[in-house]
Amino acid sequence: MDSFSFLAGRSFAFVYLxxxxxxxxxxxxxxxxxxxxxxxxxxxxxxxxRLAYRAWAWAHDERVIAASQxxxxxxxxxxxxCFFTIGVQTVILIGAGLTRMSGWRFTLAALPGWLGxxxxxxxxxxxxxxxxxxxxxxxxxxxxxVVVLGVVVAYFLFVFRTGRDRAETGAAVD
Numbered sequence: 001m002d003s004f005s006f007l008a009g010r011s012f013a014f015v016y017l018x019x020x021x022x023x024x025x026x027x028x029x030x031x032x033x034x035x036x037x038x039x040x041x042x043x044x045x046x047x048x049x050r051l052a053y054r055a056w057a058w059a060h061d062e063r064v065i066a067a068s069q070x071x072x073x074x075x076x077x078x079x080x081x082c083f084f085t086i087g088v089q090t091v092i093l094i095g096a097g098l099t100r101m102s103g104w105r106f107t108l109a110a111l112p113g114w115l116g117x118x119x120x121x122x123x124x125x126x127x128x129x130x131x132x133x134x135x136x137x138x139x140x141x142x143x144x145x146v147v148v149l150g151v152v153v154a155y156f157l158f159v160f161r162t163g164r165d166r167a168e169t170g171a172a173v174d
Contacts, residue, residue, distance in 0.1 A: 034097020083113030
């Protein structure tokens with residue numbers, strides 16, 4: 001049974017608003033979970049366990065704190081864009097909380113993402129996702145297409161990285 005089968009036959013406005021509510025609540029909860037974790041780390045006393053101390057010292061290092069503050073101020077476009085990705089959304093949202101991005105900045109950055117995510121998933125997004133899963137699990141040609149696509153993407157990433165590494169090495173030699 002599909003998780004959202006109860007939405008079948010509902011008006012577009014209902015489906016859109018429901019999905020908007022789902023994404024806004026889920027992403028906000030993830031963000032605030034990250035903020036709470038950052039709060040716990042910030043107020044924690046210096047631990048005696050060696051491994052815990054290393055993590056604590058890293059989190060309290062001036063450079064890490066300065067970098068976190070820069071990300072909290074300037075990283076808001078990642079929050080907006082993460083709603084149009086698959087696989088990194090939760091990491092970016094919890095990271096925004098860990099860097100202690102302000103709640104109002106997070107909300108302003110997330111709002112266009114919420115609107116877009118709800119639009120995608122209330123229209124073609126669910127059909128596309130269902131088609132991908134059907135292709136992967138139900139058809140050997142679908143599996144082959146996904147594998148070929150993965151190989152092509154990996155090849156281009158490798159070529160791009162190798163070219164960049166050569167350019168950096170060549171620039172360093174000159």
